[in-house]
Amino acid sequence: MAYDASYDDWFDVPGGDNFADVTELFVAGSQDMEPEEVLLMDGFTLMDAMSAFEIGEPRLDSGMILEEQRRPPFDPLTPLLPEEVCWILDRSFACEMEWHAGKTLSQSVFTILFVHHMPDINPEYLIPEEDDDPQRPRWLITVVMRAAMLGMLKCCDFAWRELSKNRVHDVEDWQGEKCDVSLLEGVNSDLIIHMLDKACDLIRQSDLPEVQIEALCDRLLLRKTLLQLYKLDLLKEAAELWYNIAVTRGLLHRVRTSHQDSLPRDSPASLTMDPHIARRLPNFMPIRVTDLPPFEATCDAIDAYLEYWGEIGHLVNSPSILKWETAGSMHFALHRKPAAAFQRSLVQTLFFDKDMVLGAHWPSWLVDRFFYESIGLSYTTILDAFHRSAPPMQKATMRDVIERRITKLMVPHVRSSWYNPPRRRRHLMKEVLQWHMLYDVMLQDVAQYKPPDPATSVILTAVLRTAQLWRLAASREVILSGFQQELYAPEEKPIAYWYLSRVLEVHLSCIDGLLPVVPRDTAAFRELNFQRSHLTALQLICTALVSLTAGCITSSWRRISLNFLRRYKWVFDPEFDKLAPAEPIPDLFAFPPVLQDLLQDRFYSPAASFQLARDILVDAKQPQEWVGHWGKDRVQYLDNLATICHRLQNATPTSMIELPNFTLGTLQWIPDLHPWFPTVKS
Incomplete structure (x- = not known):
């Protein structure tokens, strides 16, 4: 060319x-x-x-390696002293807990370099050493360290499998990126447990000092019991749970007392941790180096982990919607730190999985418990009432509507108590409409029925009120969660308390209509009676706070109206317009007259309202045996609420005449002190 x-x-x-x-x-x-x-x-x-x-x-953000960050090549067979092995094993528990706390595997578990060199410390692939240092025997690496690392990875594998079921959300609740590192997905857990036992036997037969033997065995046995907890089928082996928790707690105490905080500066054990390992791993998350907490904090985290595992055991042994509902709601009402994502996912799986409730009941069981624990009437009794009243062609339709809709609502509702707080709030917002749709369907059908006697008529009315109860409870939780998550601007707080008081008023009216119908010897009657006292106290508190926080409203009416529409868009859904009126209707124009009447009532006393609310709460602090294990949590919740009332009572006006002298800055909303109501600035 x-x-x-x-x-x-x-x-x-x-x-x-x-x-x-x-x-x-x-x-x-x-x-x-x-x-x-x-x-x-x-x-x-x-x-x-x-x-x-x-x-x-x-790897764009991996950054420059500074001179002080440079490390010699890692040799996994570097001899280690027993106390150095113990230090590394303690760090492995810390790394595991940090992953459960929300960090990535590359920031926690994978920073232990032995994880990436498991084949290199397999004794089957190594030539025996002739001049083995008796103080630093190789088997501390090839047997003890290897078994512990395998156990840690398998624990992470069990957790990862549960977390990947989409009960909780990757990145939002936990970090699932494996960085192409194996978590021993194909290795049988029983084999690893056998290796941990074998390592303990080897340690006990060695010539190491007794103190070091105990320290090493305690850590291996702690890993073993944790692995056994992960692999338990709680629906079938719940009895073994308590034994494992007790053993784990005993071992944790021994490990806590024998922990060594620091090592000599020249110890090779420090080279087994590389916080910058993410630079060498394929990952798609921003690389951030984090420090591990003190080991004391790790032990506290493991202890809290075990505590929540015990609560899961109580839940599994409590086939009751009311108890599950109470258990979930108390975590938010007491403003406790959320459980680890793994355990929140596990609870949701245990409640409903593979079309079975608690592994033993068909979804229709939910329908029966829903009615019995809400209004004290069995589903069979309710169906008989419908059959006696409805035309023959509607009997099957009504039953299908009830079962299908209630099951569809109850499963995610119970699970939502183990969502993260923002996601739970969004779910409850949607749920308010779903409950009202169920009420509307029942209302249309019941309107066509002709009850043959007053007793049947009462049952049909009670069924309608049941759907209202759950809708109003969901509305209450949505409004209160806004305070807990600090969503409300100062001028939104009086309106939120006002609308909440209206929701509580309708809820109390609904309870008053149900109590004469509910059998008095049922848990439903005791629960409704408790809720009547509880909600009355909440309404008194909210009404008093409306008068005290009215001074926060400084914006124009147009601005307030726009904020109200956005904040309460969940009750302004156009679908509500197609249904029966959902009381209380969110009418902002009703707020100014109520506020004006309240402020002009010279005889109204905020302090007296708080005192009355406190008295009601103290009277309600009776044994809550119908909610089982969570009765003590309820009592603590009432105590916290009564304490807030007592503080507000002593710092607020005794009449509206004194309101101009009240300093609004006295009130402080601190969720850690109380999630919903203000405390008094000291």
Whole structure:
């Protein structure tokens, strides 16, 4: 082919081909620059420089390796003393708990370099050492360390499998990126338990001092019991749960007391941890180096982990919607730290999985418990009432509607108590409409029925009120959760307390209509009676706070109206317009007259309202045996609420005449002190 000079023009490089190596020039120029200092030309920003790289490159943010971060190559067979092995095993528990606390595997578990060198410490692949140091025997690495690392990875595997069921959400609740590192997905857990036992036997037969033997065995046995907890089928082996928890707690106490906080500066054990390991792993999360907490905090985290595992055992042994509902709601009402994502996912799976409730009941069981625990009437009794009243063609339809809708509502409702707080709030917002749709369907059908006697008529009315009860309870939780999550601006708080008081008023009216119908010897009657006292106290508190916080409203009415529409969009859904009126209707125009009447009532006393609410709460603190294990949590919740009332009572006006002298800054909303109501500034 003939040479064509114009052909090379397509490959011409700007500046020509005569390049000069300027590396030394840049090296010399950078000597006077500080670390992380950047020189940019005029008009050329750091964003322009970053845009030159491939977008999405996972290692783009890995950063520069500083001189103090450089480490010698890791040798997994470096001999270690028994106390150094114990230190590493303690760090493995800390790393595992940090993953459960929300960090990535690359920031926690994978920072232990033995995880990436498991084949290198397999004794089957190694030549026996002839001159083994008796103080640093190789089997501490190839048997003890290997068994402990395998146990840790298998525990993470069990947790990862549960977490990946989408009961909780990756990135939002937990970090699931494995970075292409094996969690021993194909290894049988019983084999690892056998290896842990074998390692303990080898330690006991060794010539190590007794103190070191006990320390090593305690840590291996702690790992073993944790692994056994993970692999338990709680629906079938709940009895073994308590034994494992007791043993684990005893071992944790022994490990806590024998922990060594620090090692000599030249100890090779420190090289087994690399907080910058994410630089060498394929991952798609921003790389961030984090410090592990003190071991005392790790032990506290494991103890809390065990405590919640015990609560799961109580839940499994409590086939009751009321108890599950109480257990979930008390965590939010007491503003406790949420459980680990693994355990929240496990609770949801145990409640309903593979079309079975608690592994033993068909979904229709939910319908029967729903009615019996809400209004004290069995589903059979309710069906008989419908059959006696409805035309023959509607009997099957009504039963289908009840079972299908209630099951569809109850499963996610119970599970939502183990969502993270924002997701739970969003779910309850949607649920308010679903409950009202169920009420509307029942109302339309019942309107066509002709009860043959007053007793049947009472049952049909009670069924309608049941759907109202659950809708109003969901509405209450949505409004209160806004305070807990600090969503309300100061001028929104009086309106939130006002609307909540209206919800509570309708809820109390609904309970008053049900109590004469509910059999007095049922848990439903005792629960409704308790809720009547509880909600009355809440309404008194809310009404008093409306008068005290009215001074927060400083914006124009138009601004307040727009905020109200956005904040309560869950009750302004257009679907409500197609249904029966959902009391209380969110009418903001009803707020100013109520507020004006309240402020002009010279005889109204906020302090007296708080005192009355406190008296009601103290009277309600009787044994709550119908909610089982969570009765003590209820009593604590009432105690906290009564304490807030007592503080507010002593610091608020005794009449509205004194309101102008009240300083609004006295009230402080601190969720850690109380999630919903203010406390008094000391």
